[in-house]
Amino acid sequence: MVQRLRVRYAKRGRLRFTSHRDISRAIERAVRRAGIPVAFSAGFTPHPKISYAGAAPTGVASEAEYLEIGVVSACEPERLRAELDASLPPGLDVVDVVEARSGGLADRLECSVWQIRLPGASPAEAEAAVALFMAAGTVEVERLTKKGPRRFDARTAVVTLTAGGVPDGDPHHPCAILRMVVRHVTPAVRPDDVLTGLRLVAGFAPPSPPAVTRLAQGPLDARTGETADPLDLDRDVRGGEPGPAVHAGDH
Amino acid sequence: MSVESLFPRLEALLPKVQKPIQYVGGELNSTVRDWDEAAVRWALMYPDAYEVGLPNQGVQILYEILNELPGTLAERTYAVWPDLEALMREHGVPQFTVDAHRPVRAFDVLGVSFATELGYTNLLTALDLAGIPLAAAERGEDDPIVLAGGHAAFNPEPVAEFLDAAVLGDGEQIAIAISEVVREWKAEGRPGGRDELLMRLASTGGVYVPKFYDVEYHPDGRIRRVAPNRPGVPWRVQKHTVMDLDEWPYPKKPLVPLAETVHERFSVEIFRGCTRGCRFCQAGMITRPVRERSITTIGDMVEVGVKESGFNEVGLLSLSSADHSEIAEVAKGLADRYEGTNTSLSLPSTRVDAFNIDLANEFSRNGRRSGLTFAPEGGSERMRKVINKMVTEEDLIRTVTAAYSQGWRQVKLYFMCGLPTETDEDVLGIADLAKKVIKAGREITGSRDIRCTVSIGGFVPKPHTPFQWAAQCDHETVDGRLRKLRDALRGDKEFGRAIGYRYHDGKPSIIEGLLSRGDRRVGKVIRAVWADGGRFDGWSEHFSYERWMSCAERALAEEPVDVDWYTVRERDEVEVLPWDHLDAGLDREWLWQDWQDAVSGAEVEDCRWTPCYDCGVCPTMGTEIQIGPTGRKLLPLTVV
Structure with a gap:
């Protein structure tokens, strides 16, 4: 292996x-189709050297998923981005690729920015529920895991949480929108768990399934409660090329 | 009239179901064609879950061929799991295709591929969800023609009530021909309605339209005769045989799903048909004669398929893949080509002989030698003569020890239980065989680190085979023998731990037997089981023997027949069988003689290497054996 490349990709729409697991199979096949010189592990059943950082749950869209590819001959990041993107189905879109130059990527993904659209829910009710939630010290929720029901605190990991509506929304078809920054902790606190928390503290129950999108992942700025592009550190080593146009704060 | 996508309505349901990705479509190499520009529209269904249905070769081939045809479009639909079925009923979302999420009822033809009879209840679910009347007789001008194909369509009588038509054999050419008949009929303004369209199809002799045939019964329940009920309908319907597989190199662009499926590989059919003459094997009887795809076409298909799909495994499919006349050259050529690319090759369905070890070695050149599978099918030499699976114990031991000595650590052996004339001793012979295999393996390797797994399932007599007259073994006897075999294997101190044992119990085989050799009266049972909630009968967690038996008792209460009559009863030579009017080309007298030969243990050779023994297929169907060698070789891939 001569080089590691860090890839930011999005999963959008019906994808x-x-x-x-579906994504890792799709990526491996796309890598083969694109002829990317991926490195393989040694041993009886060689696996391509592709590692994935905390994937968004099934059913959740994301603008900021990350993986790392090891290659056996050097690749130009922008070319690899274009080739891998062309080889993946529309909806799995490669947004950004940089050469890994420093530290571990997974360690930099300290928090996620989530957006939750709640069709049919009133923005005012959402705001009231959010206020109650944020005012609570802890909010114990229960989630069914493979090992049975598990109870944990969904409040402490939430750094910021705000509610609003669709700008110029149709008053007959309200849609509340939540935006939150959640630290990556164990057990993971997912957007669903925060919604459970809102129901518990305020009886807030949206009428239809939430549409969840991960807008960004990255290091947590303790001062602002926001995140930054985790690939900037790799870029900074070379003297700070501009990052991609899409940033967490732009949504 | 255009149709709207159901996706927005479906999408709202998907967060609530398991594995939603299977309903989303968008597979690599899938096709969405313009609705309004197509004159003939096919919905192709594999009546099982997406994960099983998507890799199906038959559906992929027809999907590609029909979509290449000008003025024709084809989309796919699969059985939805009960969680989504319940939500679709609650929210009024009809059965949809995964390509453009169009409602199945809007198509001209709903083609259903029945690889097994266990998909019948899933067909009813799909029809009902689509808003298509279950009974063909109740369908109107706006309903699609429901057309069955696949191996189970060689006896479609149990589902005759639900089908407008069925085709036997290879689908490539007949699908195009049917498309043309539908196109003409629509272009003429649909003269005579559905009946005339079905009549045009039936009169060709290549499409079976059940409602144009009446079945008469004797008072004791046997069939008196099956006869056309209108002029212009032939007495017998013939199967279809594609004669030059090189001219039909499909699938060219395999569908690559996002969801996980049962076969994650690019598969190429290296030949069709098999004349080994195994008497239990319906596939080997109904797909004759052998037609090979040439080494160069195989090489081209693999090259394009791997490039287009990104799959890292290539499967060379057929009923007995090592029998291809140039299999050694194919194996070596592909192994050379893909050396160092982490592309693995697999060869399912191989026979028990030393040649196959060499092949397996070639195929595993770059990987681990983990497991090899052989299928002696019968536990004793006598039993193997009855089923015409000619492999001696000596051959088997020699082959398996060769495998062990060349680094293979695990050998899997497949058997059947409940074969005609079988006794307890025949099944217990499996235990002796397995012990001898381990003993020989330990001697040759000097190691105790070798294993043998015995896998065994119940035998089901199938139409168009010499065993079509045989009594199916009852499930109590099958289960009793399986227990005795288990005890014989587990109780052995010296070898027991080195032998694994997997078995399927006998009850599901009885239901499969009912559906395999059933007639039109069995349709009432299928309908009752479906109405009672029966779904996904191929899945043990969904299948209910008790439901099938209680529904059969009620549905057949007025009839002089019952489940035993269809399954454990032996038929005599003159009895009219429900599928006698459906012509697989096999001469009935030859089949009967082969059945008699089976009972007396007389073997029959393979007609590829010995003179023709007059099974009847080639002269009846106008076909011939097509095999190599061509003498050509695979060239290395050009480096891009």
């Missing part, structure tokens, strides 16, 4: 229904 949000892919699981992380």
Whole structure:
């Protein structure tokens, strides 16, 4: 292996229904089709050297998923981005590729920015529920895991949480929109868990399934409660090329 | 009239179901064609879950061929799991295609591929969800023609009530021909309605339209005769045989799903048909004669398929893949080509002989030698003569020890239980065989680190085979023998731990037997089971023997027949069988003689290497054996 490349990709539209296993198969096949010189592990059943950082749950869209590819001959990042993107189905879109130059990527993904659209829910009710939630010290929620029901606090990991509506929204078809920054902790606090928390503290129950999107992942700025592009550190080593146009704060 | 996509309505339901990705479509190499520009529109269904249905070769081939045809479009639909079925009923979302999420009822033809009979209840679910009346007789001008194909369509009588038509054999050419008949009929303004369209199809002799045939019964329940009920309908319907597989190199662009499926590989059919003459094997009887795809076409298909799909495994499919006349050259050529690319090759369905070890070695050149599978099918030499699976114990031991000595650590052996004339001793012979295999393996390798797994399932007599007259073994006897075999294997101190044992119990085989050799009266049972909630009968967690038996008892209460009559009863030579009017080309007298030969243990050779023994297929169907060698070789891939 001569080089590692860090890839930011999005899962959009109907492709949000892919699981992380579906995505890893799709990526491996796309890498083969694109002829990317991926490195393989040694041993009886060689695996391509592609590692995935905390994938968004099935059914959740994302603008900021990350993986790392090891290659056996050097690749130009922008060319690899274009080739891998062309080889993946529309909806799995490669947004950004940089050469890995420093540290571990997974360690930089300290928090996620989530957006939750709640069709049919009133923005005012959402705002009231959010206020109650944020005022609570802890909010114990329960989630069914493979090992049975598990109870944990969904409040402490939430750094910021705000509610609003669709700008110029149709008053007959309200749609509340939540935006939150959540630290990556164990057990993971997912957007669903925060919604459960809102129901518990305020009886807030949206009438239809939430549409969840991960807008960004990255290091947490403790001062602002926001995140930054985790690939900037790799870029900074070379003297700070501009990052991609899409940033967490732009949504 | 255009149709709207159901996707927005479906999408709202998907967050609530398991594995939603299977309903989303958008597979690599899938096709969405313009609705209004197509004159003939096909919905192709594999009546099982997406994960099983998507890799199906038959559906992929027809999907590609029909979509290449000018003025024709084809989309796919699969059985939805009960969680989505319930939501679709609650929200009024009809059965949809995964390509453009169009309602199935809007298509001209709903083609259903029945690889097994266990998909019948899933067909009813799909029809009902689509808003298509279950009974063909109740369908109107706006309903599609429901057309069955696949191996189970060689006896479609149990589902005759639900089908407008069925085709036997290879689908490539007949699908195009049917498309043309539908196109003409629509272009003429649909003269005579559905009946005339079905009449045009039936009169060719290549499409079976059940409602144009009446079945009469004797008072004791046997069939008196099956006869056309209107002029212009032939007495017998013939199967279809594609004669030059090189002219039909499909699938060219395999569908690559996002969801996980049962076969994650690019598969190429290296030949069709098999004349080994195994008497239990319906596939080997109904797909004759052998027609090979040439080594160069195989090489081209693999090259394009791997490039287009990104799959890292290539499967060379057929009923007995090592029998291809140039299989050694194919294996070596592909192994050379893909050396160092982490592309693995697999060869399912191989026979028990030493040649296959060499092949397997070639195929595993770059990988681990983990497991090899052989299918002796019968536990004793006597039993193997009855089923015409000619492999001696000596051959088997020699082959398996060769495998062990060349680094293979695990050998899997497949058997059947409940074969005609079988006794307890025949099944217990499997235990002896497995012990001998381990003993020989330990001697040759000097190691105790070798394993053998015995896998065994119940035998089901199938139409168009010499065993079509045989009594199916009852499930109590099958289960009893499976228990005795288990005890014989587990109880052995010296070898028991080295032998694995997997088995399927006998009850599901009885239902499969009912559906395989059933007649039109069995349709009432299928309908009752479906109405009672029966779904996904190929899945043990959904299949209910008790439901099938209680529904059969009620549905057949007025009839002089019952489940035993269809399954464990032996038929005599003159009895009219429900599928006698459906012509697979096999001479009935030859089949009967082969059945008699089976009972007396007389073997029959393969007609590829010995003179023709007059099974009847080639002269009846105007076909011939097409095999190599061509003498050509695979060239290395050009480096891009």
